[in-house]
Amino acid sequence: MRRALAAPAVALALTLAGCASETTATSQLPTCSDGDDGAATNGVVLMAQSVPTATWVPCLKTALPLGWDFHHLDARDDGSRFWLNSDRDGQQAIEVRLEASCDTEGSTEIPTDREGLKRFERVTLTTPRFEGERYYVFEGGCITFVFRLVGDSRGEPLALATQSIGAISRAELLGQVRDESGGRLSLDPGGEG
Numbered sequence: 001m002r003r004a005l006a007a008p009a010v011a012l013a014l015t016l017a018g019c020a021s022e023t024t025a026t027s028q029l030p031t032c033s034d035g036d037d038g039a040a041t042n043g044v045v046l047m048a049q050s051v052p053t054a055t056w057v058p059c060l061k062t063a064l065p066l067g068w069d070f071h072h073l074d075a076r077d078d079g080s081r082f083w084l085n086s087d088r089d090g091q092q093a094i095e096v097r098l099e100a101s102c103d104t105e106g107s108t109e110i111p112t113d114r115e116g117l118k119r120f121e122r123v124t125l126t127t128p129r130f131e132g133e134r135y136y137v138f139e140g141g142c143i144t145f146v147f148r149l150v151g152d153s154r155g156e157p158l159a160l161a162t163q164s165i166g167a168i169s170r171a172e173l174l175g176q177v178r179d180e181s182g183g184r185l186s187l188d189p190g191g192e193g
Contacts, residue, residue: 028041049099049187057098059167062069065164086157088150088151090151100142174187
């Protein structure tokens with residue numbers, strides 16, 4: 001049943017992205033693929049189309065931890081972002097951006113927790129809030145986590161929420177869109193296929 005519904009969702013995402021000149025906002029979760037259960041959601045397709053050079057696209061890979069929920073996704077022709085709300089750390093406590101590049105000046109490179117992506121971190125405020133950025137830099141793009149945490153604990157909510165956020169390769173997403181549409185649709189119209 002889910003497979004039957006996934007193709008129309010992907011088609012709708014491809015249609016919306018092709019028509020939107022400025023912004024497409026959606027409350028559709030940008031979830032990663034569930035393997036045999038179907039393609040990644042239209043939110044992930046919109047994000048991929050917003051940065052055609054990106055070889056990786058952020059997505060929710062697991063259910064969000066207790067107390068966290070998805071706010072919405074905003075896709076533009078020069079990048080996209082989505083937000084996570086926390087019952088302890090406030091609305092839009094974490095923002096996840098996909099852009100063609102990012103400014104990591106003043107950040108520190110640290111060992112990465114994601115193969116193929118370089119990781120940088122910059123903390124800009126530790127009290128009374130915990131604020132900063134985490135960057136994952138890769139060929140053709142950058143995924144940025146902007147965190148503004150107001151709760152009492154600092155690193156734990158960031159770790160819990162970011163464990164739920166993964167990245168899907170553009171190559172895998174291309175294959176999913178092609179498979180779900182029976183070869184009728186392409187992730188990058190005018191590009192491949």
